[in-house]
Amino acid sequence: MGENTVTHSAAFVRTETLPQLEPPATQRGIVKWMHENLFSTIPNGILTLLAIWVIYMVLSAALPWILGGVWTTSSLAECREVLDGATGACFSVLTERWNQLMFGFVYPADQYWRPTLAFVLLFVAAAPVMFFDLPRKLLIFTALYPFVAFYLIWGGTIFVPILALVGVVGGIMVYRKLVQGSFAMGFFGGLVAAVLIWAIGGMLIPEGASENAALQAVPSRDLGGFMLNMMLGVVCVSLSIPLGIALALGRQSSMPLIKWICVIFIEFIRGVPLITLLFVASVMLAYLFPPGTTTDLFLRVVIMITMFSAAYIAEVIRGGLAALPKGQYEAADSLGLDYAQAMRLIILPQALKISIPGIVNIAVGLFKDTTLVSVISMFDVVGMIRGPLSAATEWNGIYWELYGFAALLFFVVCYGISQYSQWLERRLATDHR
């Protein structure tokens, strides 16, 4: 008896499975995908065709313009000569004025390596803060970075950043000594110590020390370009987060004085447009100081932007604090933790985690707001485009290339920040959803 017999007696029984057939053409591959995603119903189909048409229109206009771009001429007129009527962008303005777009037009050309180095080191310094799996020892460099970056960008005598560093270290040491007594005593003691060290040290720095310094001194007025946006963005974000946390906690404080100071500060700053604050910084303060003793314009702008974003961040964090169940506060109390410990160990880690999207939102907005300084005649990248570049005889009449470039720069940075925050949220996700 072989298989054949069985086959004969029961003609419709198969003993072996048929080889698998492909699914029907409409149920597989690209056709299925298109059917499901693009043409599932007639209105969807129409919308798809419409979208394809729009994309085609945009790309057919933009791609020849971008790909046919001219990169090496020295003026708009030459660009037009080279193009000779063909469609094409004049990207030469970017290559010819690259350094001005990056560093402003007054930063000494032979010193461009300094801000570039500071920019590279920024990633080294930011890494251990942003990716906490890295060795903790790297934080030492992060702590030193502000002083290194200051020295690199502004130059001048090396005593200034060293003195600043000594002051901070002295302040922290005094704080550590006194904080056992009470937090307030430690805080103010540290502050007084730091200010004392700066005041005394300031007198010791010889007059004119900056003139023959190893790194040529560059006044703030000479900073510009995208470097200025990066500096304002990084400095103001990193200052406004701690300030914002302090304000948010202060607003919840049970001590009326602190509470009301914080409330008034937040509500006032949030109620005033940033551009008004910038005008105050650039114009009004010049009247208030006696001539010749004005604080640095860069510093004034940093203070204003920091205050502005700190007020917003404070409100975001307050939202995070409010979202925590009351049980968390009570749990902290029941463990016998004092206020600082409860905040540091239980409340803030959870509240900050909730607040991450909001804080990132504000950081991105703040970074883009740094372009507002162009209205108070500081030459950030937009200021460079609006002023010197569009007024240059050889480049007057170019808009798309320059503003497109600025948009691209900001997009790259802001998209990076947003991707990082999404990674951070996933990394910190401890709940099981």
Place this chain on the structure above:
Amino acid sequence: MKKTVFFGALAVAGLSAAAAAAGTLDDVKARGTLNCGVTTGLVGFAAPDANGVWEGFDVGVCRAVAAAVLGDATAVEFIPTTGKTRFTALASGEIDMLARNTTWTFSRDVDLKFEFVGINYYDGQGFLAPKALGVTSAKDLDGATVCVQTGTTTELNLADFFRSNNISYEPVPIETNAEGQQQYLAGACDTYTTDASGLAATRATFENPGDHVLLPEIISKEPLGPLVRHGDNDWGDVVRWTLNALITAEELGVTSANIEELAAAPTNNPEINRLLGTAGELGGMLGLEPNWAMMAIKAGGNYGELFEKNIGENTPIGLARGLNAMWTEGGLIYSPPFR
């Protein structure tokens, strides 16, 4: 002992008071640089080049003043100002003078407490139209659509002009000059109106500038000039007469090419001699070196040379002298005599 300390303190107080009251001229000399307010960028009038060196017609005035006072045309700290920050920068003492295509008006001179020391460019509102439109005069623009910036005196001047000529027009409101260029090129309006120098600069950026014409009518007065603070007349005199020296130099034919030769020894023309300091002591009266005017003229050339180099007919901006020709050639540029 106590008395000495007292007198010492008094002397110090007196000295510092004197220092505080010292004029801008002394401040500039002590500082070694001139703080000159300019625009953040206007084609032909002030803009930094690829190396960051400021160039332009207004910049030339700053450099001439620096050369006259300090003997060095490069001893200028250019402070870029916007339309909003320019007057506070001058009033607060952040800048010593402002050379920023600023129109001399009554209220700026009187109410804002500034002093316009002269006029270095007579501007006025004009019209730009495509050649294809076939108009040769703004009075032919009956029924035309006109691109005009809203909320400016330009808009009011336009309305006045059309009403007084009894012709009609249709305004197309725009916000900025860049938008105006785009709208005009896109054919949204028959003609575009703003300051004539701006129109010329705008036309220079077109792909085919020859297809567009500036109509001959100028319908408003926009005298632009450098200004200083009220109340410091010595400094005002320095800036005023530096500008006048540039103008007089053109009138007398003193150029950056022949100035060395003319200044080497007294010439037959006594006014040239007084101007260049080979005779008389006009420089001393201003508190400057005898060769102050020579330095100022050498810095960038006389008025005509500055004009030709930065905004004249051989530049992409291509402005004709027009009202800004010498008075001897039918223009308005005129300097009081150096005597």
